[in-house]
Amino acid sequence: MIIITFMSVPNIIVVAGSSGAGKTTWVCQQMRDIADVEKIIYYSPGTGAVTVDQTRIASKFPGMQIFGDGQQVEFLNQIPKADAVYIEWGFYLELGSVAQLLENLTYRTIAVLPPDLKDSEYHAWAKEIVRGAPTQSSTGETLWRAASNGQVIDENSLEEFWYEITHDAYGIVTRAKGIFDVNDGRSLYCDFVAGVPQTDFLELDLPRYLEGRPQRFSGLEVVGENLDKATLRQTLSDCCLSDAAILQYQQQVKEILLEGEKV
C-alpha cells in the first residue's frame, strides 16, 4: 500500500514599500481575514530594539508568533509549520537581500506604494503593487529610534511632544510612529505620515499595566531631515514620570476601577 501525504506549502508574502505607505496596515488587514483558520507567523527584521510594528501586530493577534532582529534562524525554522508567513521589509533594508533570506522558497512580492510613485526600485522588484497612502519621501532622510521600555510617559506631555514632532520642531519629519505606556496603564500607538490626515492616538488592546514600571515594549521611530536627535532624546526623557508619580497614578486608577466594580 502506498500512502501519499500532502505537506501543505506555506503561503509566504514579502511586503515592501516606502516609509509610511501602509505596509503594516495592509498586513494586518490580510491577517484579519485568515487569522481564525490559518496559522500565521510574522517577521520584521531591521527594527532593532524598537519593535513598534511587531508590538502592534502582537496586540491585534495575541498568540501569533512574531519575530524580529536576532530571531532569523528561529523564524526560518517555523516557516514549514505555518500556513501563512508575512515578512515586512522596511524601507531601510536592501530589496536585494530578500532573495538571500528566502533562498529555495517560493514567495509573493508585494509593494505598498503611494499612488504617484512611478518607476521605482519597488516597481522592478514587486509582482504586485498595492495602492498605499500618498506619502512624499525625499533623499537625505535619516532614521532615529529610541526604546523606552520600563518608562511611563505623561500623556499630556506626549500630546505636546507629538505635536512638536509632527510640526517640524525637531527637523522636517516625514514619518513617526511609537508605542507608549501612559499614566493610567494603557499602551498607546501613535502614527504620523506627512501629507496624510493625522489620526488620534490608538489604544492598543493590551492589559493595563498597573504594577510599577511596565515590562513591555515602548519606544519611538522618527524619519526625517535635519533631525535634532539629541533634543528628541532629551524631550522624550522629560516626558517620563518619576517612580513616585507612577505609583500615585497607578494607585488612583486602581481605586477608580475598584469603585467601578462595586457599582
Add this chain to the structure above:
Amino acid sequence: MNKWAILSGIEGNLAAYEAVMADIKRQGNSVEALYILGDLVGPRPETEKLVERVLNPRQGELEPLICKGWWEEQSLILHGLGPTGDAPELMAKYGGDTVKLLWDSVSRQTVQWLRNLDFGFFELDCLLIHGSTVGVDDELTPETPPIQMLDRLSRMQANNLFCGRSGLTFQYQLQTGSITSALTTLDNQASPQTVTVIPRQVIGVGNVGRTPGQATYTLYNPGTNQVEFKTLNYGISKGFQSQHKGTKLKFRV
C-alpha cells in the same frame, strides 16, 4: 427619607448638640443625611467631649459628614499645622484669653483628625461648605452684594450653597437675572448675546452652639428644594420642670 439636616457653629457646645440631635430624632425617618459645616470645635472646655459624642453616634443616629470651619482652621494654626504661622484674626476678634482657651480645649489628637477633614461637600447641585470656596473666613450674609453671592455660587457651578460662617439663618434667592455680553477678538467680532440666570440660592444654616440656650439649624429637602429653619430652646434655665410641675416625673432634664 428625604431631608438633609445641616448644622454649623456647634463650637464645642455639647448641650446644644444634644438638643439638636434630639430634635432630629423627632423628625423620624425623614432625615437621610447629617452635615456639620465646620466650627464643630470652639473655645469651650467641653469641646473634647463634644468631639467624642459626634464621632460616636448613638443607635439610630446618622453618621455626620463634617467639613472644616473657621475655628478648625484657628486650631490648626495654633498647632503649627495651618497655611500661615500666626492667627491675627483670632487675636483681633477674640483676644489672648480666647486663644489660650482654644489651645486648652482642643487636644493635639483632635487637631490631627481636623487636619484630614474635607473642605466641603458637593451633592446633587448643592455645595455645602463653612464659608465658601474662597475660604473658611468668607462670611456670606443677607447683606452680601448679589453679584458676590452669584460669584460664590458660580465658582462651583452650584445651584444651592449652604454655609455657616455668619451663624445666621437666611435664604438668599437669586430669582431671575440677565446680562448682555459682546466679545471682540483679533479675528472676530461676535454679536451681543444675552444670558439669563437660572434660579439659585445661598442658605445660611444658622448656628447650633454660639448662643447659650438657643440653637438653630436647617432641614433641606433636595427633592422639593424646600428649606426649613429650626429654632430650639434648650438648657437648664428653660427646663420643663418650671412649666409642667404636675408632670415632673415624665421629663428628665
Add this chain to the structure above:
Amino acid sequence: MKIAVISCIHGNYEALDAVLLDIDQHSCEKIFCVGDLVGYGPHPNAVVAQIRSLDIPTCVGCWDEDIVEGLNACDCSYPSLLAEKRGIQAHEWTNKEINPENREFLANLPHSLKEGNLAFVHGSPHSNHEYLLPQLDAFVALERVISTDSDVLFCGHTHVPYARTLDAGQLQISVGRGEKAQEITFTSPLKRIVNVGSVGEPRHGRPNATYVIYDTDTQEVKLREIPYDYQKTCAAIIEKGLPAIFAWRLAHGLEYAERADDPTHVCTR
C-alpha cells in the same frame, strides 16, 4: 485721550521695541503695563530697563512675583509634566540673569493700578494666577469689574487679547430670614473687561506682539497686532541657552509652557 495698555513682555525686547514704536505712531498719551516683564524670554534686564526709563506705570505680574519670591505657579497653569519642566528651566534661567537692581524694581511693583474709572491688574482682582478667559461666565466677569470699583478692567495673563462689554446686568433677589422676604433689585451699568494680550509671548497662533489702545473720550477699544523681527528673539533664545523649543514655539505663536485651558477653574494662589 488715547492710552496704551501692554502686558506679558516676558523678556522679549525686540517685541517691546516694536510695540513702543507703534504706540508712538498712534500718539498715545499714556502707557500702562500689567506685568510679567520677565520670564521665558532672553532679555529680561533690557525690558525692565526700558520700562523704568520710560517711567511706565506697571503692576506686578505672576512671573515678576515668582522671580522675587520664588516659583509659585499653580499646578493648573502647566498642562503637562513637560510644560512644567520647561517652566522651571525658564524660571531658573531668569532668576540667574536678572540683576539685583531690576529684581528690586520688580519687588516694589504694586498689585494693581487705578486711573479714574479704569483699573489695571495682571490676572484678576482676586489673584495674579486667575485667568479671566473670554468665555468666563458673564456675571462672574461682571463681579470682577465691580470688585475694582471701576468701569473698565484691563488685565493680561492669558496672552490672547479680547474686549468684552457687559451691559444691562440685572438681578432680582429675595432675601428671607424666616420672616417676610425682602425683594431687592440689582442693576449694573455698562462695564468692560479688556485683555491686552501679550507683547512677548503670543498664544494666538501668530508670532506678532499684541496690545491695546483705549480712547477715554470715545471708549473705543482697539486690539493691536504688531509684526516684528521675531527671528531676532528666536536667535537670542538659542544663543543665551534658553530651551531651544521656545524659539520654535514663538515662531508658531504657541505658549512656551503655561496655558489656560479651563474657563471654569478659579485659581486662587
